Amino acid sequence: MTDKHIVVVGAGLMGTGITHAFLASGHHVTLVDTNGNALDQARQSITKIFSDGVRLGKTTEADVADAMARMTGAEHLRGASGDTALVMETVTENLSIKQAIVREAEACFKAGTVIATNTSALSITEIASVAKTPTHVIGMHFFNPVHKMKLVEIVRGLETSDETVARARAWASAIGKTSIEVNEAPGFTTSRISALLGNEAMYMLSEGVASAEDIDTSLRMAFNHPMGPLELGDLTGWDTRLAVLQYLHQTLGEKFRPCPLIIKLVKAGRHGRKTGRGIYEYDDKGAKIPNSGVRPF
Ligand SMILES: NC(=O)c1ccc[n+]([C@@H]2O[C@H](COP(=O)([O-])OP(=O)(O)OC[C@H]3O[C@@H](n4cnc5c(N)ncnc54)[C@H](O)[C@@H]3O)[C@@H](O)[C@H]2O)c1
Structure with a gap:
């Protein structure tokens, strides 16, 4: 072998x-x-x-x-x-x-x-x-x-x-x-935290707290995250993110209930970079189109 x-x-x-x-x-x-x-x-x-x-x-x-x-x-x-x-x-x-x-x-x-x-x-x-x-x-x-x-x-x-x-x-x-x-524990150490952060960012976007661009900028600039949570969801794929949240909701409880906006994105086929559109839109070369963030209202 x-x-x-x-x-x-x-x-x-x-x-x-x-x-x-x-x-x-x-x-x-x-x-x-x-x-x-x-x-x-x-x-x-x-x-x-x-x-x-x-x-x-x-x-x-x-x-x-x-x-x-x-x-x-x-x-x-x-x-x-x-x-x-x-x-x-x-x-x-x-x-x-x-x-x-x-x-x-x-x-x-x-x-x-x-x-x-x-x-x-x-x-x-x-x-x-x-x-x-x-x-x-x-x-x-x-x-x-x-x-x-x-x-x-x-x-x-x-x-x-x-x-x-x-x-x-x-x-x-x-x-x-x-x-x-x-x-073994649902979501291990990493997905458990990352799913919660991304879900909360989606709730903030749905509530009109700030634009997608500003939510991402806030985490990059205030906490030195290399990517904002919405950019990260686009990279991960919202279909994968939704499957993870559904499992964490089922196993760890209410705080992981998937934000309805994620469900809507997945229904629309906006899975992220891999489908060319998620929260943001991407050009043929995969570059993010400026100011393309979803406006949920
Ligand atoms: N996307 C991320 O950021 C990320 C990070 C860490 C772990 N993961 C995990 O990695 C796994 C894959 O995620 P991904 O983002 O690469 O998904 P993806 O959708 O990009 O790719 C999945 C691939 O699996 C193939 N596939 C499906 N059923 C198959 C089968 N029976 N036999 C062979 N191929 C089959 C599909 O054709 C597709 O090409 C998932 O379990 C996901 O949770 C994803």
């Missing part, structure tokens, strides 16, 4: 970033997505992150060519089967989809393969409950954009073994990330 071959399942925002991180640190990655367009888009985005690195003098054309040659794509996990040590699941935030991946991964790969989930909030114990060996299932929670954010939250489910925790921490370290260990 090689710790150098990783299978990443889900070629969306996070799967793209996680694949880049493993390629950049010398791993072989098979990226799996049932949507062939997502695979093409991911390959383009990974190439762009590497090209920006070349422009900034952080890497060389030769290293990038070597990294991209270590990446393959597949539309099904069976197409990715082989000698792998880690299946890194980062599909849509939905319990039954994630459990289906666990079942399929156990069927495709050798006993002993670690199955890690990048869920933002769901229960690792529940995701692992469908596994034959739940000792090998763990949370590895990355942050967006993965190439800039240094943390990986390592989340232990009820049955996760110490060996699996140690292996997950070793992978995080091998790709240059700092890891912290969290006992």
Whole structure:
């Protein structure tokens, strides 16, 4: 078994970033997505992150060519089967989809393969409950954009073994990330706080307390946050943010009730940067259009 071959399942925002991180640190990655367009888009985005690195003098054309040659794509996990040590699941935030991946991964790969989930909030114990060996299932929670954010939250489910925790921490370290260990709790440490902050900003916007631009500016300037909470929601995706809030509302109570404006944005298909419109609008190159913040009234 090689710790150098990783299978990443889900070629969306996070799967793209996680694949880049493993390629950049010398791993072989098979990226799996049932949507062939997502695979093409991911390959383009990974190439762009590497090209920006070349422009900034952080890497060389030769290293990038070597990294991209270590990446393959597949539309099904069976197409990715082989000698792998880690299946890194980062599909849509939905319990039954994630459990289906666990079942399929156990069927495709050798006993002993670690199955890690990048869920933002769901229960690792529940995701692992469908596994034959739940000792090998763990949370590895990355942050967006993965190439800039240094943390990986390592989340232990009820049955996760110490060996699996140690292996997950070793992978995080091998790709240059700092890891912290969290006992399972809805939203772990990070999503619980971030969801609350983003939801409150949406309530403030709905109540007409200030414009979207001014709410974001206030958190950037007063508290030195690198992004405002509405800009961050656009980056995360309001569909993902809503799924997380609904789960936290269900498990932790009323303070996490999703703001109706988030539900409205998702119904309108304004999921954020990935659909070109969220709270703000974005041009073809992904740049934010000035003064485009939603006016809810
Ligand atoms: N967006 C963020 O900022 C962020 C941060 C940390 C963690 N997460 C978590 O990461 C996970 C993915 O989020 P994302 O923002 O990348 O979502 P996304 O919507 O950008 O991508 C999800 C991808 O999963 C694919 N997919 C769905 N079902 C599949 C299946 N059965 N097999 C293979 N591929 C499948 C979809 O085609 C899509 O390409 C979620 O659990 C989310 O909560 C997201």
